Amino acid sequence: MQPLLSGRRARNSFSLGNLANCSLALRSTLSSGCVLRLAAFALLLIAAALMPSDQAEAAGQADFMKRMRCLACHVGESQHRLDGKEHISKSSTIDMPQFENADHGKMLCADCHSKGFTNFPHRNMKTETCMDCHPRKEAKDAEADKDYDFERINREFEATVHFTEYQHAKERCCGTAVGKVGAEAGAGAAANRKMRETGANQRFTCEHCHEPHYFKATAHIKDPKLILKNDNGPCLHCHMDGSSVALKDPAKPNLLAAHAYLPYADMHLKGTRCIDCHTSVTPTVAHDLPKGMKADQGCNTCHSIDSIVVRRLYRYVDNASATEAGFHNAALMKDGYVMGANRQRWTDIAAYLLLSMGLVLVVAHGGWRVFARKRK
Amino acid sequence: MTPLWLRLWHWTMAVLFTVLVVTGVVLTYSTSTFALMNYALADTLHQVLGIAFSALFVVFLLASGVTGHWRRYQRLWKGLLSRIVKFGGYVLYGVPKKGNGGETPPRIELSRGLLILVQHFLSIFSIAVLSPLLAITGLVLLFPEYAPDQIAGLGGVWPFAIAHYWVGLLGALFLLFHAYIATIAGFRRMIKGR
Numbered sequence: 001m002q003p004l005l006s007g008r009r010a011r012n013s014f015s016l017g018n019l020a021n022c023s024l025a026l027r028s029t030l031s032s033g034c035v036l037r038l039a040a041f042a043l044l045l046i047a048a049a050l051m052p053s054d055q056a057e058a059a060g061q062a063d064f065m066k067r068m069r070c071l072a073c074h075v076g077e078s079q080h081r082l083d084g085k086e087h088i089s090k091s092s093t094i095d096m097p098q099f100e101n102a103d104h105g106k107m108l109c110a111d112c113h114s115k116g117f118t119n120f121p122h123r124n125m126k127t128e129t130c131m132d133c134h135p136r137k138e139a140k141d142a143e144a145d146k147d148y149d150f151e152r153i154n155r156e157f158e159a160t161v162h163f164t165e166y167q168h169a170k171e172r173c174c175g176t177a178v179g180k181v182g183a184e185a186g187a188g189a190a191a192n193r194k195m196r197e198t199g200a201n202q203r204f205t206c207e208h209c210h211e212p213h214y215f216k217a218t219a220h221i222k223d224p225k226l227i228l229k230n231d232n233g234p235c236l237h238c239h240m241d242g243s244s245v246a247l248k249d250p251a252k253p254n255l256l257a258a259h260a261y262l263p264y265a266d267m268h269l270k271g272t273r274c275i276d277c278h279t280s281v282t283p284t285v286a287h288d289l290p291k292g293m294k295a296d297q298g299c300n301t302c303h304s305i306d307s308i309v310v311r312r313l314y315r316y317v318d319n320a321s322a323t324e325a326g327f328h329n330a331a332l333m334k335d336g337y338v339m340g341a342n343r344q345r346w347t348d349i350a351a352y353l354l355l356s357m358g359l360v361l362v363v364a365h366g367g368w369r370v371f372a373r374k375r376k
Numbered sequence: 377m378t379p380l381w382l383r384l385w386h387w388t389m390a391v392l393f394t395v396l397v398v399t400g401v402v403l404t405y406s407t408s409t410f411a412l413m414n415y416a417l418a419d420t421l422h423q424v425l426g427i428a429f430s431a432l433f434v435v436f437l438l439a440s441g442v443t444g445h446w447r448r449y450q451r452l453w454k455g456l457l458s459r460i461v462k463f464g465g466y467v468l469y470g471v472p473k474k475g476n477g478g479e480t481p482p483r484i485e486l487s488r489g490l491l492i493l494v495q496h497f498l499s500i501f502s503i504a505v506l507s508p509l510l511a512i513t514g515l516v517l518l519f520p521e522y523a524p525d526q527i528a529g530l531g532g533v534w535p536f537a538i539a540h541y542w543v544g545l546l547g548a549l550f551l552l553f554h555a556y557i558a559t560i561a562g563f564r565r566m567i568k569g570r
Contacts, residue, residue: 300407300411304408306408334529334531336533337537355549
């Protein structure tokens with residue numbers, strides 16, 4: 001399939017979020033309904049017409065208007081509720097500030113929601129998948145995608161338990177928006193039953209973890225603490241304590257119990273990403289998920305002077321492996337102390353010298369004793 | 377006569393400390409692709425044996441107090457400084473002759489005196505300095521959650537880790553010299569008691 005993103009990126013020079021929030025305010029003031037939504041949309045058209053209009057901005061405005069056709073209904077608090085008895089919902093709205101800050105934040109809705117969404121009610125819809133666009137073909141984008149090797153990622157992913165063993169609906173596990181569980185109760189279940197049934201046959205997909213509206217690649221986050229939060233979020237969304245989904249192991253009722261074999265399990269869980277252990281160590285981004293204890297990469301993978309933590313979680317910190325005040329991998333020490341990785345250079349040198357001198361003394365004295373005994 | 381409890385304690389501590397040194401080396405000097413032994417096993421051994429080492433040290437203090445064994449260290453301590461000064465003088469200025477026109481003490485006697493001095497110094501140093509410091513710094517590393525969050529802008533565990541490393545290093549040197557000197561002085565007393 002041809003990439004849909006090329007040439008379609010919005011170039012908005014004004015804050016879409018602000019106007020989207022205007023939409024939200026209007027909608028909260030007025031009762032919901034098609035006529036009122038259209039009225040709100042008309043107001044937004046007028047607001048957009050008042051914007052500056054040189055050529056670039058005019059193009060931005062055109063994209064903006066395309067977006068606003070969708071956002072008039074699909075922004076802010078979820079308006080799309082399912083059967084409250086089932087305690088599941090499908091969020092059909094997005095958080096604009098968070099979306100604009102994400103990697104796909106400049107894209108048009110129709111770039112992915114490519115068919116059947118133009119008119120309301122939507123019919124025969126089609127939404128592109130991640131692999132429909134990635135890896136991207138344009139030279140600049142292809143360069144950015146090079147590190148990821150999407151073909152390999154797809155192969156690895158299709159061998160994971162996520163893909164092979166959990167043929168379930170998005171709603172059953174994570175809600176549509178990972179990290180954003182939808183409203184718990186509401187009407188309209190019948191209208192959405194068919195959609196849910198279709199969903200029940202869906203397999204686990206990229207978007208279960210990489211929620212496309214809010215996904216941000218670690219390369220764009222850089223700060224290890226934020227990366228930690230960002231990358232653990234999707235895992236914990238389903239695997240957190242008290243999770244009611246089938247993923248929970250009854251024998252190990254919480255994360256701490258499941259990781260009890262680790263020394264200082266709570267510190268490991270707080271200070272590292274799930275994927276740092278639960279994916280293989282490769283030069284590029286790995287997407288395999290070895291099961292159970294096979295996920296254990298070996299303690300010294302991290303607890304060593306050439307710790308992979310530096311090459312993974314701290315990958316985007318400048319000179320993370322640099323030695324400061326004699327400490328190797330000093331960047332790690334700003335957040336804690338990693339035994340084996342934060343060795344002290346001067347202490348190491350002193351240890352080598354002292355032990356060498358000690359051994360030399362012992363060997364020399366022992367040699368002299370043997371020599372003296374033979375002379376007798 | 378060296379009492380049985382002391383001999384048992386001594387050999388238990390010797391085995392514990394040897395394993396602690398080896399596992400300490402594994403924990404500190406492994407690379408991402410090589411470890412002298414299984415890292416997780418080394419960590420578990422280091423923790424369990426470290427606790428045993430600390431507990432036995434406390435047992436030693438209590439038993440020494442109860443049996444009066446502590447007086448031996450008192451005696452060693454009293455003569456220690458003067459003997460260090462004496463042997464230091466031999467090294468710096470040579471060995472003086474006994475009386476007018478007398479002979480220097482036999483070399484073997486001097487060597488033995490020096491080795492006994494070193495052995496006594498190491499005994500006191502290991503009991504009074506190394507063991508308590510190892511136990512205290514090890515205890516902080518065993519419960520890192522109670523260490524300060526930050527010290528000098530870095531994760532708060534590092535001063536204790538460095539101190540533990542240094543004391544462990546000096547302990548390894550102690551083990552080396554102590555064991556070597558024992559090959560001269562003989563192991564009999566620590567095995568048979570006399």
